[in-house]
Amino acid sequence: MTAPMIRDIALRDRVIVALDYRDPSQARALVKQCESHIGFYKVGLELFMADWFYTVDWLIERGHQVMLDLKYHDIPNTVAGAVTQAARHRIRFCTVHARDTLIGAAVQASSNTEILAVTVLTSVAATSDNVEEKVLARARRALAEGGAGIVCSGHEISRIRTELGDQPIIVTPGIRPFGCGGADDQRRVVTAGAAVAAGADHLVVGRPLTKAVDPLAVIEVMQEEIVKTVDG
Ligand code: C5P
DSSP: OOOOOOOOOOGGGTEEEEOOOSSHHHHHHHHHHHTTTOOEEEEEHHHHHHHTTHHHHHHHHTTOEEEEEEEEOSOHHHHHHHHHHHHTTTOSEEEEEOOTTHHHHHHHTOTTSEEEEEOSOTTSOTTSTTHHHHHHHHHHHHHHTTOSEEEOOTTTHHHHHHHHOSOSEEEEOOBOOTTSOOOTTOSSOBOHHHHHHHTOSEEEEOHHHHTOSSHHHHHHHHHHHHHHHHHO
8 A cells, every 4th residue: 555645734733732621711821832833723612612702713813723623513504604604713624524415515605714524523433333434435425525624533544545535634633642641532543643644634632732731742742753754
């Protein structure tokens, strides 16, 4: 099997820090600690429920890229409306479940925001029925509907690259750096280096940073792994 293409992405944009906090001030404190090294942040359901678009807009004003990870899953018309609202905030990525015709509806409404299709959550075990086939089928359909990329675990990246090529953006959560605690509720986990070697463009990392005593040290370990992988 040939090695996947490794896209030329700035090191500070490879890791997307998941700001999974109920308290926005804690999220902002982590950003201030990390922003010398990281320019890409994810706002998910917990923080969004706390302060709606305030942290999103604050991140963008500071010059960072934002992934809004609300994983929309509703009827196409409602998803399109929600994407239109999100796209007003200059976010880079917006996530939508890869079901029915939702990706197509989201893409129609997305203006300058890229739609990422959530395939199968990384908290689902690899042993549960046909995860890899489901990821592949959902990814194929989402891309055919115009999605910019997909969210999948490190376990499926090689297959996606082999079957669907270099074009789609692949964003991979379930990253567990060596020596950084357990997998928590994640089931399909890989290291940062393994994900990039398989062909991931961006890695989503939450608890290994939000629970770390020294998040910057963890980031440095992951970035070192990534550089080694990219440089071969
Ligand atoms: O803390 P941890 O690194 O496991 O966080 C992973 C983050 O990625 C969480 O914010 C979670 O919502 C998100 N995510 C995921 N699996 C997906 C899509 C997003 O874990 N398939």
